[in-house]
Amino acid sequence: MTGRPLTFLVPEGIDDPARVSGGNVYDRRMRDGLGSRGWRVTTVETSDGSGATSALREVPRGATVLVDGLVALRAPEAVAAAAARVRTVVLAHMVAAAFPDATAPTVAAERLALTAAGHVVVTSRWTAEELHRRGLAAPDRVTIAPPGVDVPAEHSLSAAGKEPPRLDLLCVGVVAPHKGQDVLLAALDRLQGRGWTCRIVGSSRPFGAFASSVTRAAQRFSGRVQLTGVLDGPQLAAEYRRSALLVAPSRVESSGMAIAEARGHGVPVLAAQVGGIPDTVAGGGAVLVPPGDPVALAAALDAWMMDPALRRRLRAEARAARAGLPTWAGTVAALSTALESS
Numbered sequence: 001m002t003g004r005p006l007t008f009l010v011p012e013g014i015d016d017p018a019r020v021s022g023g024n025v026y027d028r029r030m031r032d033g034l035g036s037r038g039w040r041v042t043t044v045e046t047s048d049g050s051g052a053t054s055a056l057r058e059v060p061r062g063a064t065v066l067v068d069g070l071v072a073l074r075a076p077e078a079v080a081a082a083a084a085r086v087r088t089v090v091l092a093h094m095v096a097a098a099f100p101d102a103t104a105p106t107v108a109a110e111r112l113a114l115t116a117a118g119h120v121v122v123t124s125r126w127t128a129e130e131l132h133r134r135g136l137a138a139p140d141r142v143t144i145a146p147p148g149v150d151v152p153a154e155h156s157l158s159a160a161g162k163e164p165p166r167l168d169l170l171c172v173g174v175v176a177p178h179k180g181q182d183v184l185l186a187a188l189d190r191l192q193g194r195g196w197t198c199r200i201v202g203s204s205r206p207f208g209a210f211a212s213s214v215t216r217a218a219q220r221f222s223g224r225v226q227l228t229g230v231l232d233g234p235q236l237a238a239e240y241r242r243s244a245l246l247v248a249p250s251r252v253e254s255s256g257m258a259i260a261e262a263r264g265h266g267v268p269v270l271a272a273q274v275g276g277i278p279d280t281v282a283g284g285g286a287v288l289v290p291p292g293d294p295v296a297l298a299a300a301l302d303a304w305m306m307d308p309a310l311r312r313r314l315r316a317e318a319r320a321a322r323a324g325l326p327t328w329a330g331t332v333a334a335l336s337t338a339l340e341s342s
Contacts, residue, residue: 034339076109093254152237246259270301
């Protein structure tokens with residue numbers, strides 16, 4: 001087997017269909033795509049800090065290692081030690097310090113890992129700017145490699161892009177405080193008299209207590225809100241096709257892969273104006289509201305529901321924006337260049 005060797009440290013279970021997340025999808029696409037750029041990738045899954053430490057110690061001197069940011073947080077001292085003898089690149093999907101509930105040890109671990117790494121790859125301009133603002137990585141040590149989008153063929157879009165006949169809302173992402181599903185339900189509670197339905201797609205496993213509270217809150221809507229669990233591939237594509245609007249009420253978001261996927265399907269977006277979301281929806285087809293504000297979200301949803309002209313305009317803008325969406329090939333190329341220059 002030929003090619004430049006690369007060790008890629010990722011969280012355990014990135015191929016587990018029950019653990020689908022934006023970070024896992026991104027890691028898989030990079031793992032599978034780097035071979036076409038001349039890399040021979042050895043993927044090491046780690047479940048804790050000791051596993052990550054052992055894997056980093058085994059990387060040969062002078063080699064190249066790519067470390068997922070979650071793994072780096074678990075073993076920051078090992079990342080710092082590895083950076084002294086191998087080319088070390090951290091793939092930072094998020095800025096841990098930007099989360100409201102970030103603990104002091106987590107913030108310290110992130111600082112140690114990112115400042116020690118030879119290079120940092122991020123998924124949005126906002127993340128790069130946030131790392132610079134917090135003194136975690138200078139701009140010349142950061143590469144922006146936004147997630148790509150698989151744009152469906154025109155014939156696969158529902159009703160040739162016509163507005164769906166019902167006000168079906170879709171929310172995609174792990175059921176977690178930073179994704180804001182509780183904000184969405186609080187907003188929908190103000191709109192009980194409207195003819196909407198809502199499907200919340202995503203894993204309930206990582207944040208069980210929060211997910212249980214969302215599930216209980218959804219029960220008061222008498223079936224109009226459904227939590228589907230994880231959907232992937234054709235099932236998730238079908239959800240985008242049937243939906244009239246993607247709602248992304250995140251409190252923290254680096255870029256928003258579900259938002260990009262919705263745009264690939266020509267689905268308009270109502271999202272929180274936070275993190276990298278404004279960049280992700282550049283080009284139109286979206287409405288932004290303040291994060292964590294169910295009143296503002298309800299008002300925006302009500303305006304969308306009551307105004308057919310607004311719905312048509314946003315859908316047309318979302319479809320037009322499909323031509324300018326990033327590709328996964330471009331993402332792989334950007335990462336490969338960062339690995340070569342680190």
